[in-house]
Amino acid sequence: MRVLKEVLRAPFAGWTWRALLHIVSGLLIALPAFVLVVTLMAVSGALLITFLGVPLLALTLVLCRGLGTVQRSRTRALLGVRVAAPEPIRPQVERTGAMALLGATLKNGAAWRHAFHAVLSFPLALFSFITGVTLWLYGWVLALYPLWHWVFPTYTDEPGLQLYGEADGSGIWLDAPVEIALASATGVVFVLFSPWVLGGLAALDRLLVVGLLGPSKLASEVRKLESARGTAVDTASGDLRRIERDLHDGAQARLVALAMDLGLAKEKLTEDPEAAAKMVDEAHGEVKLALQELRDLARGIHPAILTDRGLAPALSALRARCTVPTTLHTEIPHRPAPAIEAIAYFTVSELLQNISKHSHATQADVELWRTKNRLLIQITDNGQGGATTHTGTGLKGLADRLNSVDGLLLIHSPPGGPTTITIELPWRDPQPTHTHTRTDNGTGTGTGTNSRPGTDSGAKGLEAAR
Structure with missing residues (x-):
């Protein structure tokens, strides 16, 4: 029943009319683009025996990139497919000037792919127009034939729509009620079938645009690596600033005060031993507090329990420190690589802190398991919900850090809760530990x-x- 409703609704759906407009506009753009690019390419090739052909060829490639911008905009507006622009034309760093830009244009692979698209898109656009628009148009003409067949006997000398005719005036016309009904039924079939044909033809053009007018796979990987490197640098810089601030405002200030107290105690040691002993006792308390702050700071850099015992015990320690009652369930056969352990640990730590501070939850659950070559973590709480990466910087920064290591952060947090956050990380086995020989x-x-x-x-x- 659902499929039947979708088929009956398809001829009037917005995506059908957008696909039709995409096919019609595709031919209107592809025809002049084909003529212009082929003509310029032919003239450039003929003039390559002189120097004039080289700049003309470069100008043609730049024009092809401009046409590609139009095609990407058309695909985004009508099909909702966003195709990223390819890498810009950049001359080599050590070379500048017009000749360097000319050489970079001729060597630009994206420009040549745009030129290939301008040539290849025309036959596809022509085929799509003839097939799709003809089927769509004939379908509606035949489906509505009972409403307009009276035009023929009224304004022409023919009894109806002619299917076949001879020079002597004989032929076949659709004028009987049964023939009119059969023609209308055939038109309805065409109308119901044409949306899927239009959608398929538009999908072919979309594949051509994505494959030829977008950035190359290598350029996409470079951009991804540059983004990951930037995220890693920003994260490391933020961690260093946090450590410096914690040391300056915490343990360092406490140790400075401790040194001053011990200096005063030293001066009073001979004059007032009791006061000196009291000051030494206070200094001993300050030492304990400074050591606790240093331990907390070291735990924030990389907790010893994570190194010594692994991820499950480290998460158990996090659970114990969380202000919201939390259950923990782990199913991992063995320890992953230390880098993956650290990312998983600090991700869970940050999320549990968010639950404690912002969720107003009374119960949280942490599950950890391995699926093939991925490490999955799911954290659920019964709080107020509404968590998103669009507000604030905490979850957004967490998602960026996970993306930098080919990880994934999925958030399901409707208003009113509950909230479920799933973290996916690549599973990497630890490198084997190498032993060494020492002399005591x-x-x-x-x-x-x-x-x-x-x-x-x-x-x-x-x-x-x-």
């Missing part, structure tokens, strides 16, 4: 893995501070 002050040799220096002494220092 001449006492022997052994093998081991890389470890963080000073771990034992750092642990002893923390114990002494406590």
